[in-house]
Amino acid sequence: MGGYAAVNHETVLLDEAVQYLVFEKSGYYIDATFGRGGHTEKILEQLLIDGKVLAFDRDPQAVAAAQSRFAQEERLTVIHSEFSKLEHEVSRRHILGKVSGILLDLGVSSPQLDQACRGFSFLHDGPLDMRMDTSTGQTAAEWIASAKQEDIARVLKEYGEERFAKRMAAAIVRERLQCPITTTSKLAEVIKDANPAWEQHKHPATRAFQAIRIFINDELGELEKVLESTLRVLKSGGRLVVISFHSLEDRIVKQFIRKHAKGDILPASVPIRDNQLNKKLKPIGKVIKASEEEVSRNVRARSAVMRVAEKL
Numbered sequence: 349m350g351g352y353a354a355v356n357h358e359t360v361l362l363d364e365a366v367q368y369l370v371f372e373k374s375g376y377y378i379d380a381t382f383g384r385g386g387h388t389e390k391i392l393e394q395l396l397i398d399g400k401v402l403a404f405d406r407d408p409q410a411v412a413a414a415q416s417r418f419a420q421e422e423r424l425t426v427i428h429s430e431f432s433k434l435e436h437e438v439s440r441r442h443i444l445g446k447v448s449g450i451l452l453d454l455g456v457s458s459p460q461l462d463q464a465c466r467g468f469s470f471l472h473d474g475p476l477d478m479r480m481d482t483s484t485g486q487t488a489a490e491w492i493a494s495a496k497q498e499d500i501a502r503v504l505k506e507y508g509e510e511r512f513a514k515r516m517a518a519a520i521v522r523e524r525l526q527c528p529i530t531t532t533s534k535l536a537e538v539i540k541d542a543n544p545a546w547e548q549h550k551h552p553a554t555r556a557f558q559a560i561r562i563f564i565n566d567e568l569g570e571l572e573k574v575l576e577s578t579l580r581v582l583k584s585g586g587r588l589v590v591i592s593f594h595s596l597e598d599r600i601v602k603q604f605i606r607k608h609a610k611g612d613i614l615p616a617s618v619p620i621r622d623n624q625l626n627k628k629l630k631p632i633g634k635v636i637k638a639s640e641e642e643v644s645r646n647v648r649a650r651s652a653v654m655r656v657a658e659k660l
């Protein structure tokens with residue numbers, strides 16, 4: 349099993365995200381997903397001495413990396429927390445409605461995926477953990493040991509869009525009666541054996557691992573909560589920039605922006621002007637994807653989709 353290799357994270361859509369995010373150089377900005385600080389560093393480069401960045405990460409390793417890498421940076425505050433608590437942290441600092449930009453670069457970082465001890469990957473054998481925040485919550489192994497078969501099947505179907513969810517859930521439950529499933533390689537093996545139709549260029553456990561990771565970290569619930577709070581946290585003219593890595597995330601972001609760009613939905617007969625519809629967001633530009641050049645350098649960028657909106 350691997351240990352704590354010093355793995356870096358190659359930031360996706362670095363220039364594009366920061367260009368859209370930073371429109372004034374003395375503002376208060378939030379990097380809600382610090383990771384290894386690629387975006388944070390670039391934001392700080394753009395800001396003047398009175399600009400500020402509040403960075404969040406729920407992963408204690410990411411927070412430790414932030415504290416050592418930016419120890420001398422007085423414009424940066426790092427918070428160990430889920431980003432769903434962003435509004436609370438912003439309120440405590442008396443900057444509610446005063447924030448110039450919020451960046452969400454969703455999903456997992458390369459250090460999380462590549463370190464076997466984090467238990468995210470079927471490529472590296474390690475303890476079946478999958479928590480981004482290793483200080484709290486249930487590990488994937490604990491969940492797999494106790495979840496009902498139909499709940500496992502539901503998770504694989506909903507979050508992994510896995511065709512063989514039921515078959516895989518049955519195999520997991522059969523296996524755990526023999527022997528607890530406590531490692532990534534054991535889980536990958538059980539799922540692989542239960543998958544009768546392997547997709548090209550895709551490990552047969554890819555979808556199932558993604559599904560369990562999303563469930564264990566409540567990734568979609570976190571996203572829905574933080575998006576709602578951005579409407580209160582951002583100031584008028586403030587920017588929301590979100591980079592998603594799979595269709596479930598991107599759908600939530602797209603629908604959120606669309607809903608608040610439309611404003612109140614009233615029957616056509618109600619005599620009301622467009623500017624009275626309580627619109628809260630304006631989409632900026634089209635969906636942005638990584639260039640071919642970036643994808644050739646960093647395969648993770650292939651599935652990245654960036655959306656930008658401005659608070660009205």
Ligand SMILES: C[S@@+](CC[C@H](N)C(=O)[O-])C[C@H]1O[C@@H](n2cnc3c(N)ncnc32)[C@H](O)[C@@H]1O
Pocket residue numbers: 357358359360380381382383384385386387388404405406407410429430431432453454455456457458480570571
């Ligand atoms: C893709 S990485 C971000 C990489 C970063 N932009 C960079 O350039 O290094 C996503 C990071 O967000 C963190 N994260 C994901 N969901 C989170 C949540 N709900 N609350 C706080 N942090 C979260 C993960 O722990 C991970 O470190």
